Amino acid sequence: MTRARFSAPPVRYRRIWRNNWLRALIVFAVLYFLPYSTISIPGVFDGPLDAPGVLQLLAVCLVFAGLAVSYDLLFGHTGVMSFGHGMFVTAGMYVTTILVNHAGYALFTSAALALAVTLIASLLLGAVALRVGGIGFAMVTLAFGQAVSILVISGSPQLTGGEQGQTLNSSAVPAALDGVRNTANLYWIALAYLVLCAAAVWGLTASTPGRVMRAIHENERRVEVLGLNPYLFKLLAFIVSGLLAAGGGIVYLLLLGGATPTVSTSNFTLSLLVMVVLGGAGRRWGAIVGGLVYGYASQSLTRVSGSSAIAGLPGILRGPLEQPLFLLGAAFVLIVFFAPGGLAGRLAAKTTTTGIKEG
Amino acid sequence: MTTLVLLTATGLGLAALYFLVASGLSLIFGLMDVLNFAHGAFVSIGGYVGWTVADHLSGTFGLVGSLLAGIAAGAAVAAATELAVIRPLYGRPLDQVLATVGLGLAIPALLQAIWGADSRTWLLPGWLAGTVNVAGAHVPTVRFLLIGIAVALLIALRLLLGRTRAGLIVRAGVEDREMVTALGIDVRRANSAVFALGGAAAGLAGVLYGLYQGSVSPGDGTSLLVFAFVVVVLGGAGSITGTAVAAIAVGLVQQYADYASASLGDESVVILLAAVLLLRRRNLQGRPA
Amino acid sequence: MSLLEIADLRVSLGGSAILHGVTFDVAASGVTALLGRNGVGKTTTAKAILGLYASAGSIRFDGRELIGLPTYAVARLGIGYVPEDRGVFSALTVAENMRLAEPRDRATAAYDYVYELFPVLKHRAAQSAGTLSGGEQQMLAIGRILLRPNRLLVVDEPTKGLSPKVAAEVAHALKEVARTVPILLIEQNLGVVRTMAGRSVVLDTGRVAHRGETRDLLANPVLTNQLLGVSTANGVSS
Amino acid sequence: ASPAAASGSATVKIGIITAESGPYAPYGEEYLAGLKAGLDYLSHGTGVIDGRKVQLVIDDDADSPATAVNDAKDLIGQGVTLIGGTVDSAIALQVAAVAAQNKVLYIAGPAAVDQLDNLNRYTFRSGRESYQDIATAGSFVGDLTGKKVVVLAQDSEFGTANATGVKAVLGAKGASVSSVLVPLSATDFTPFTAKILAAKPDLLFVAWAGTNANALWTALNQQGVLGATQVVTGLANVATYPATGPAGSKITFLAHYFPGAGAGNAYETAMTSAVKAAGGQVDLFTPDGFTAMQMFAHAFEASTGDVNAQIKALEGWSFAGVEGTYTVRAADHALLQPEFEAKLTGSGTTWTPQLVKAVAPDQIAPPLPSTPAWSTS
């Protein structure tokens, strides 16, 4: 897996850079104005786009997209596979919650502190874990991720609420964010987060260190012989992606109105990996597309599976189709076959064809 | 004293379980470089198929039947997976992972759709349900069954990979498929074989986990997957003996730690993993050329 | 008569046409050298023959069409391949590399021959091939192929990275082999080419630019200069 | 969501968020069956209560808080002001928060977490809570002074909560309570049996939420724990009877509910026949659904629009139901209700619970909160 190579087509930076900003601008502008529209897309969303339920769903999708982007910086661009990314999301979510609920700090103070904590944690962890390469690193991070998860779930229930998680003191939540009528604000916060992630990662990958990161992905030893220390650039990627993840945790916390241990599980990190691969690892729009699609699917498949259409089917068919996870899993397999190298690649129709045959 | 014996014996039982699950995983990952997230699902399938058999014919006969059925089911599903999902995706490791993740999600859901979410009770044949007295400790008989079969599997796999060409072919195939085929070898057949083998091991593990727990439920295999990965990595992917050693280490450590304190028990394995990895810095850098 | 007949072979890689209609024969005996500058398509031709690249046109081996056959089937027809990048399996030991190549009926005679040619392969049997020196890897790539009952050898730059002495030995060895097994030889070292003589085919950007006796080609400064870009008739020797 | 066709001024929408898929699906289904049975009973099969057509909007939370919160907001956005359900306590707490934020009525169930009491004005419950289970167990044993009690539970919020609960309840009766916690990751339980035996308890209280109950009971049985001490545990849903069965004869069960616990009162018979008619089977949490519907009906009979009126109506309301008499305690919205002592009889994989005795609601009523979470105006 660590040998994964993706043949991105040659990039002529300046040009693509420009019109990409343009493209980004359009996309994000559209997303920004969604809450103002009352169009309803039957079958996709139940209710108009400005309905709280729909906005909430979309907001979660946006957060997932942002998290996926943060993970892709590490995985897709630098070729470092971490199975512990969820621990940073957890850090953002829980440190904030605990500080608000138990130390009585203001929401923003707590969030800032949470980021600070994450910064230090990711620095220390990265410094240690990055000494082992490839799948070894994946497993070390898995180990730490699990440790955090266990800590959150059974470490000190009164502090973390154990497997029940903990609802954020509603008194600490600014009025502009509480209540269904304010879902739009949450949506915009989520959007802002995604934009931040995208800007950060795109900016970084186009920057000087970003090029080194991609080179590390391609051939680490070569980079070393060029006089660059791969370790440092990996560490940089690790910290940045960690911070972004923590930010995501905080936004997610606001969306849910509480902290939930699910983000600490290895499954959650795995789902981030899935989003990235789904959209196309290391592609400009890959992680975003993947995150949105996954977010939407994972939340609204319960609607499909619960829909009357399926309830009408004969037993053999109905059984599985009533299981959202079955639909989700099946979807992955299909996507892999019909969108090689990720959805983004499909959309961009840039799949490079080599004449090489399978032996 | 008796407690120590009990812990050790059951710890080895646990180790056997881990080995059964991990060996197949290690085989597929080590030889084919495919991180198979559907492995846990294969285990669950083995479990349910085995349970169904045992549900119809009881007693020792049923036991043997369910073991065979489990193995067959695991092998069949794995072979099918390789053929339909993995093979078309060679050279696209990421997509392979994604596909196996998909199966890993879909299959348990499918099992739940068929057999329901509640765990199904598995009645063991009389002689297996009891305990054996070892130095005053009542060691459940099932544990010995697991240990026995695990050892047998270990030996079988060693022979198979050591003596046969198949292992060689697949290992070479991971590195350079084109060259292997250029030597007149149809690497795909070997790959299917290995995948099926791994699946068979998974199926076997599924049945034994069912006996071990006295029940089967859809999430069984998946819940073991993390431990399996840990064992594989500790043992070094592809090395069956290594996997065995790692399994024993994890099994015993976990068992002792559990007894010491709950929180420690939960953390013990990950601590072990982190420690080992960080101490013997396995960095996978390229060879000097 | 000729064993391998390549007609109008066309290959494109990554969207660009690499071979546009290559046509030549490999005689049933002796050496046929495939020459040309860097990047003209020699290796591509070799890989196409082995079915490693999808190709159009026709490749007939002993009257049988190879295009469309999977690589292992091509190899099983008795076509042995020594790739340019050596293609040794670095994770496997030297012995295992050879075991993979050996035919079902393990030919000990063949082993003796190979060990005699490259003693190092015997001494390093247990070493993992990835740690072999460049030249040793080259020897392994050639040696393991010689274990097989070949009907045709496709050899891509066999003496690359070999010390002059060993290069000469390999050249002579291959010449020996060529008595019984025809060889399609891709080679940059004209010294080696000269030793092996036989016929040669010169490629230029995906097309055949010249066919004929190697001796005549190398004896003709104008040709060598125009086709291979070497002025002196007795080219560059090692 | 799957809103039925009918709608209009004369309809009340009740939004239900519960698990229809995932590990908790069975409990969710039980609850829904009870809910529908309740509707059927209260509307005499017409689906119309108090002249209003009751429309159930059911969302599957797939045991994910994100989905549940999303569903809640979606429902509220659609103008639904009555929300119920969820099996998973974690989710119940999240939904309760959303309900409070938006000032809509939320009747949780079957989630058992104690914190749902005294959480906020808008949150009620239609099921029992952990405290009542523990107290029931306490009622089985006579004088506990100087007795050793050990709690066997998973090392999780649920487990530790039970442990502390037992300490509080039985400790008050003079017992010395210690706990043996099992890591969530554990698949082999022999180490813990060893610990229990070492502790030589007079009473073992097993609070088990996790799967692999079989393995646990087998271990306790094989290691002779069941013989060595009196063992009390909660009777789970029907599907688990075979798991506990073999050891069952040696265990005293505390039961929130099991088929027949209601001794065939009118409500139970009605519920049972309705569920049977729908092709289902009455189970552990079916009453929670039935009760929920009773409470909803009472609420919107008081008022359809005004949540305060609904809360007023429910607070202090005492009513007869499947398990007996229920009382919604005004101070903290705890639902006082009876629980039961039972034992399993049977063999192989077929076991049936027998009622030993019912435990009166006040006997197991949770203590009043020291600091009320809201001021009852």
Add this chain to the structure above:
Amino acid sequence: MVHLVTTLRPETAAALSLTGIGWRVGGRTVLEDIDLAVRDGELLAVIGPNGAGKTSLFNLVTGLTRSSAGRIELHGRDVTTLPAHRRVRHGLGRTFQTSSVLPGMTVAQNAELAAQAAISGPYGSLKPWSRIGARARATAAEALERTRLSADATRRAGSLSHGGKRKLELAILLAGQASRPQQILLLDEPMAGMAVEEVPELTALIREIHASGATILMVEHHMEVVLGLAERIAVLHHGALLACDVPSLITENPTVREAYLGEPL
């Protein structure tokens, strides 16, 4: 930083000096007790039978593997324990025997990365690309020009022919070392697999680089090239330094003839 090195360097010091270098691995002694001093600005060819230890020696000098004995000095400063990337900053650069490029990136990007690494100094500092980009591109373009790869600039490096990759190896080296003073370049069989016509050109290129003041160590089996370029020739045999002397004497050396040259074709 770079300037410091220049000023601090004792004039007498050799560009590269190895004392008692040995490397044992897997129970074998690959290199044993190598003493070698390369004068600043010298062009030293390293020859020897296959498996003599030439590449291993390069790996030790560049720090990709750690010597099990001995001491390595670059311009008089001990670098024996420095990691590879730190040694590069003392002017060390190399090409690989089996081409080691960045296959997924374009030929240009390969060279640009090298240039950037050199320009942006020690820790590949975080200078914005807009600041150093232009320079990096220029340097890279020049390197490609000199190695006649300009035409392939926008192609994926992985899609180059064998010869193409060999040339790119050199281009990367050129781009990477361009801005470093007192370069020490290690070339591992630059001619291997190069078309005959390229050989004279590359020979010229190497001579050019040397003329510009670089110290060069070159492993090469192509004797014409070796004899055409080398000021001195070091002969490795079975991991030991058999001889190190001017070409004429080396070619006379009977052992070298017997063990290495054999009967020229």
